[in-house]
Amino acid sequence: MAGIYLHIPFCRRACYYCNFHFSTTLRQKDAMVKSLLQEMQLQQPYLQGQPVHTIYFGGGTPSLLPDADLQQLLEKLHQLFPVSDQAEITLEANPDDLQPEKLQALKAMGINRLSIGVQSFHETDLRWMNRAHNHQQALQCILDAQAAGFHNLSIDLIYGGPTLSDEGWAQNVRQAIDLQVPHLSCYALTVEPGTALDHFIRQHKVAPVNPDKAARHFEMLTGWLAAAGYEHYEISNFALPGYRSRHNSSYWQGQPYLGLGPSAHSFNGHSRQWNVANNSSYINAIQQGKVPFELENLTPDMMLNEYIMTALRTSEGCHLYLVEERFGADKRRRLETASREYILAGKMVNRNNTLVLTPEGKLFADGIAAALFV
Numbered sequence: 001m002a003g004i005y006l007h008i009p010f011c012r013r014a015c016y017y018c019n020f021h022f023s024t025t026l027r028q029k030d031a032m033v034k035s036l037l038q039e040m041q042l043q044q045p046y047l048q049g050q051p052v053h054t055i056y057f058g059g060g061t062p063s064l065l066p067d068a069d070l071q072q073l074l075e076k077l078h079q080l081f082p083v084s085d086q087a088e089i090t091l092e093a094n095p096d097d098l099q100p101e102k103l104q105a106l107k108a109m110g111i112n113r114l115s116i117g118v119q120s121f122h123e124t125d126l127r128w129m130n131r132a133h134n135h136q137q138a139l140q141c142i143l144d145a146q147a148a149g150f151h152n153l154s155i156d157l158i159y160g161g162p163t164l165s166d167e168g169w170a171q172n173v174r175q176a177i178d179l180q181v182p183h184l185s186c187y188a189l190t191v192e193p194g195t196a197l198d199h200f201i202r203q204h205k206v207a208p209v210n211p212d213k214a215a216r217h218f219e220m221l222t223g224w225l226a227a228a229g230y231e232h233y234e235i236s237n238f239a240l241p242g243y244r245s246r247h248n249s250s251y252w253q254g255q256p257y258l259g260l261g262p263s264a265h266s267f268n269g270h271s272r273q274w275n276v277a278n279n280s281s282y283i284n285a286i287q288q289g290k291v292p293f294e295l296e297n298l299t300p301d302m303m304l305n306e307y308i309m310t311a312l313r314t315s316e317g318c319h320l321y322l323v324e325e326r327f328g329a330d331k332r333r334r335l336e337t338a339s340r341e342y343i344l345a346g347k348m349v350n351r352n353n354t355l356v357l358t359p360e361g362k363l364f365a366d367g368i369a370a371a372l373f374v
């Protein structure tokens with residue numbers, strides 16, 4: 001069972017907080033699509049014929065691509081890989097791209113899940129983030145997507161930002177629940193080095209992000225969504241029953257995946273590789289028949305650390321028997337000893353030989369995981 005990720009590295013404009021790989025000019029769009037098609041051919045052996053259960057168009061903004069390009073990419077994937085009939089095929093989209101005709105076309109070509117970058121239903125927040133869409137589009141695209149038959153729908157929301165009050169956050173989440181959006185990915189606003197936001201804060205043009213506010217918003221969020229019937233199945237992800245992201249879940253379960261496009265990562269169970277994060281370098285190399293990537297072979301300790309990091313972020317937690325089976329009894333004992341401090345502090349519980357973060361511990365998930373690394 002495997003997944004395929006395609007990175008579409010173009011955006012209409014640069015959101016101030018974003019550190020993904022993208023370009024705001026579409027000059028190389030045609031060459032990029034051609035290169036992606038070529039890379040599929042070059043990388044075909046990577047998954048060793050395993051059935052593909054999920055395809056994910058991410059970015060960047062894949063919804064910027066014309067329908068014919070998306071169709072061509074999908075057709076080629078179907079030609080080269082054993083894509084299952086029930087595959088989950090997700091497209092990340094921005095609200096301003098999702099007109100009714102576009103939605104119809106996406107549906108017709110086989111996209112069966114949308115992940116929409118709504119971020120907020122408030123104009124003040126959207127402007128502050130430099131998003132390309134407005135608050136009307138944030139709402140309308142969901143109604144239009146549902147009318148077009150997209151019931152497997154996810155939206156991204158950002159909390160903790162300086163323009164978002166507690167009441168504003170409550171309205172955003174209530175809006176998503178009222179619209180019956182079955183999957184939410186909610187992220188605390190973080191300041192990544194080198195982003196415009198980082199620059200503005202250093203220049204004192206905007207206030208630094210307040211971690212207490214983000215923690216408060218997270219606690220409010222988990223309470224509201226639990227009451228509305230959503231499963232909190234990963235730190236940032238919430239789903240109504242039956243609507244978990246199969247693609248992202250397969251990352252967290254350590255399934256193999258092939259990443260295509262600049263900056264895309266691939267994983268085959270024992271090594272990880274990532275393509276160059278530069279559009280021109282990527283296109284030039286692919287034109288010469290070479291995939292421009294760096295590779296890292298994973299040692300058992302690296303694999304264990306990855307398991308701890310990803311498993312602790314999920315509601316399934318970190319299975320101690322699995323650690324023992326895959327990495328040895330010593331590693332299990334070491335992990336049990338290191339976790340005691342967090343269990344005593346109420347940040348973690350050991351439930352039937354599985355380490356699971358408590359609601360309080362979820363606020364510190366990455367820090368706790370790092371402290372448990374071997």
Ligand code: SF4
Pocket residue numbers: 010011012013014015018019020022059060061094117
């Ligand atoms: S649309 Fe998405 S990928 Fe593009 S700049 Fe904004 S957050 Fe980043």
